[in-house]
Amino acid sequence: MVDRDARDRMALLLRRLVTGRITNDEFEDEIPRSPADPAVTAIYRHGAWGLYSDLHQHRLVGRLRLPREERREVARFILFLKSDLEYEWTSPGLLQGLLWTVAGLLTLGWTHRLYRRRLGRQGEVRVWPFLRQEDFERAVRSPCYLAGPARV
Numbered sequence: 001m002v003d004r005d006a007r008d009r010m011a012l013l014l015r016r017l018v019t020g021r022i023t024n025d026e027f028e029d030e031i032p033r034s035p036a037d038p039a040v041t042a043i044y045r046h047g048a049w050g051l052y053s054d055l056h057q058h059r060l061v062g063r064l065r066l067p068r069e070e071r072r073e074v075a076r077f078i079l080f081l082k083s084d085l086e087y088e089w090t091s092p093g094l095l096q097g098l099l100w101t102v103a104g105l106l107t108l109g110w111t112h113r114l115y116r117r118r119l120g121r122q123g124e125v126r127v128w129p130f131l132r133q134e135d136f137e138r139a140v141r142s143p144c145y146l147a148g149p150a151r152v
Helices: 004-019 022-030 038-046 067-084 094-106 110-119 131-140
Strands: none
Touching: 004 022, 004 038, 004 067, 004 131, 022 110
């Protein structure tokens, strides 16, 4: 299911975070919860959370500004959130997710590469959260912010 309100809110928050209009703490305080739409939680956990430090409050400006490649990645997250595509990636269960996280910490990220390889069997990791390259390309051809009235 697509939770349009939660997706639109998350897309707006991501735009504000990346442009430095809100702090990391303000972003975290406003993250929408959507039990019905796994895309919102997945994009936060597997995408947005790694963009900033949660050890202190800051904006992503100046020396903390995201590199171009990471900004492009966030643009892809936003493009997915503004689409009406279902989130099709399978997510690990709570225990399995915890084990992958602990293993990642203990191996200094080495298991993260194994996890990404495993994900590659499900779909095209380089266009995540899209599952397929053609879905991503279709969304790029009809950009949400240039195609009529805003949905936010």
